[in-house]
Amino acid sequence: MRQPWRRSFITGALAGALTVVLVLTTAFVALAADPIKIGFGMALTGGLSANGKPALLAIQIWKDDINKKGGLLGRQVELVFYDDQTNPATVPGIYTKLLDVDKVDLIISGYGTNLIAPLLPIAIERKLTLMGMFGLANNEKYQYPNYFQIQPAGPDPQISTAIGFFELAAKQTPKPQTVALVGADAEYPQNALVGARDLVKKFGFKTLYDKTYPPNTVDYTPIVRAIKATNADIVFVASYPPDSVGMLRAAHEVGLQPKIFGGGMVGLMFTSVMTSMGSALNGVVNYDFWAPEPAFMAIPGIKEFLKDYQARAEKAGVDPLGYYLPPYSYALMQVLGQAVEGTKGLDQQKIADYIRATEFNTIVGKVKFGKNGEWAKGRTLMVQYQKIQGSSVDQFRGPGKKVVLWPDEFKSGSIIYPYAAALK
Amino acid sequence: MFPWDLLANALVAGLLLGGVYAAVSLGVSIIFGLLDIANIAQPAFLILGAYAVYVVNTGFGVDPILAGLLFTPVFYLLGAAVYRVYYGSFERRGEEALRGLVFFFGLLFIIEVSLSIKFGVDYRLVQAGYLGKSFEIGGIGIAYRLLVPCLVGLAMTLALHLFLGRSFYGRAIMAVSQDRLALRLMGADPVHIKTVAFGIGIAAASLAGALIITITPVIPSSDRDYIGRMFAITVLGGMGSIGGTLVAAIILGVVESLMSTFFGPSWSQAVSFGILLTALAVRPSGLFGR
């Protein structure tokens, strides 16, 4: 051994290099293994679970898709969620747990205006970016800049449901003159009716009937009869699923046949309702967000998503077709994911700025956010149920039974007017 | 110009609804009115009956009311079993007041939540040939959807009235509500009689459930809509009087219908309960009570 210090130097250098390599590798592995956690509450039980559960399924499909492609920022995505039971009082507790105990990196909202409402103050207080899943006008009071809503209501959420309906009515010749407004004593219908009243004034219609009913009404015949007695040309209904069905059935029994009927009836687009009401739906002009018509089916990614969703839907016990909320839930996650990748990090403010400034490509088309986090341009559709026969579910899989009438960019058919003509 | 035809239609709709409300309240009339057991869980059995009918109707296409009739023996046995538990745990020990009420409330809750878990919260409806059809008599439209359940409800009321008035068990049930000791002395076992009565009450509830789901879709929490109606009708009609129950049910149905038509539906239900509270304050024995 000529120079022992040299050997020890080499040994030391080698050991040092090895250590550095090991440390770096471990750190890298740890980082890669460390998942990105996205937390939320969701209505898995209670009144809104009929939409909450399909939404969850769509989010889970997104997570699987993104993880198959390597995750976000090279890390796998993990979902942490709890059942909010459609009860706003659970929201503060759930999100505090998500943020302070589970230490999630990102949050999104639950489903529905009432479940988003108690979440906004929390997001504002903690300076978090919040993606909202189908809530109407939640941000109007707070005007928080880092809130974004995936429901395509547009800059004026209150008229978003009814605008297409009344525009279509106004376009018909001869122009209808009179209106009957009716809706349930509940959050969404009340909002829709406020918007409807503004539109009635704008288009110069005359209101002959304007009443609300309690949500647990058993029999709608008296209400429908009273409306029929007014002989109104236009009948606008803002209702939740049970009353939508009740009103429609009563309308058939009583023989209510205005020139145009429908408007804001939630639930008619649910597969279970479509199959049980069958041809009773014909002629109804109703709001919607999605339809299996060419304009929507052509958007890249939607066909794969629907195939995936429909395969898993039956086992999950949710709406089998998924033609209402699920594509939007998936799109919401796409926006969030693309923002994370786009800003190459998890900084809440940077993500919010990115979302505000970008037009996203999602499976429901191009998404751009505007004032108060709503869509820059509203896209609530007006559809009409046409030519439905019997009650098989397959007729609803493809185009033609729920024709899009409005807006023009997505129009796939013409209105059958007056309403009575569609009933033949 | 006073809308006579609107009024006429509202009255008729109210009458038809009243017939169904009578069927809905028969069980409470017997169990609370005659046996003096405040069975708060009655509406849950109503909805349970509705779901049973739904399953059979969707699975096998059986007419809902027919299915309801077929289920009555099952529910009778269920009712008898529930009473036995109630009797063993509470009546025998003489602690019915507080604990019995709580027991039934817990039962209501369990049934409602179980239905939620099993069927989810989607609205369930039934299919039958006559739904959606109606006919007219002199300008008044009558929907089969309301007419058939109403007729069945009236039949149930009549049957029960005759049963209580004419048959041995019926009269024994009336007797046990008035004087238990005398009944014993006459050789009938009060516990057995009460078991039969309770069973009949629950069976009536389940058949009424079939009528309800024919008229309107149901979800597990629909039971809460009927709690107030059932007890309001029983109290207003007079405890223990089947005829009184029918009259009160028709009053309630007509009031709800008229309020709906002329003043807007929002207040019709609250008004019905207002009637209950007023009746309790002014004449607690009801219209025909003893």
Place this chain on the structure above:
Amino acid sequence: MPQAARALLAGLVVVGLGIFIASLRINPYLYFAGYVILQYIVIATAWNILGGYAGYVNFGTPAFFAMGAYTAVFLIQTMRPPLPVLILAGGLVSALLGLAIGYLTLRLRGTFFSIATLALSIVLQTMIINWEFVGGSRGLSVIRPSGPPFGNYVTFLFTVMVLLAVVAVTAARFIERSWVGRGLAALRDNEEAAECMGVPTLRLKLFATTVSGFLLGVAGAPFPYYVTFVEPNSAFSLDYAVNALAMPMIGGTTSWVGPVIGAVLLGSAQQLATVTISSEMNLFIVGVVLVAFVVAAPEGILGLVRRLRGR
């Protein structure tokens, strides 16, 4: 009297403990969950004053709780007074409600009172739904006041709830041990006999409903600030009715300790279930436990403990 002084001291100690815990600023989630459990202590204690001591079952707990909450909402929308005013106002309104219902129905039998309370929730919910000023069916967002102590307003609410829980329990204990409590117990066991003995049953019953209503309203008044969004369905939720019943039944209805035990046990279990099992099984279990207790252990945990200790 040394006993009363001791009770007061104990109460102060608990409040002090609450403030101390709040100042620690431990994980905020615990303050959120703790608030709910403390709220239930107040609710269960309030219910028990009428249900356990007097034997009159109130199924309309949601009505009283929600009236407290909506009174607060109304005041917040008009004058925005400080929290103590909201609490007192909420309590007073619900107390009046209790008095009114009591006056209408308590001259009859207990079952009629219970049925009336069932209907009460529905009537009040309908009225609130039709009252746009407090949000109607759409609900109302409430902005929490700024600049609270402890940095986070909910932590402050936590300490407020500790105080309210102590007040409720102290009140219950005081009633229980006074002649009022003895009178209530007498009328619970046999109302006719008590009347004959000269117990002023009607007045005692009215007193119990009023106090019970007051405490329920007091529990509801801070709710708008806690949840920041008040709407009728959740304010009038059946959960309050079931829990108000189940907690005293499980803990034991004869003493002020019972509702506290029941509220802590059941409340904690439910908070835990919300973030673990997270489904309706949670509610199902409450129902089953309630029925099991009412059938097999009617005197609740207190009764079981008493039996174990030897008759």
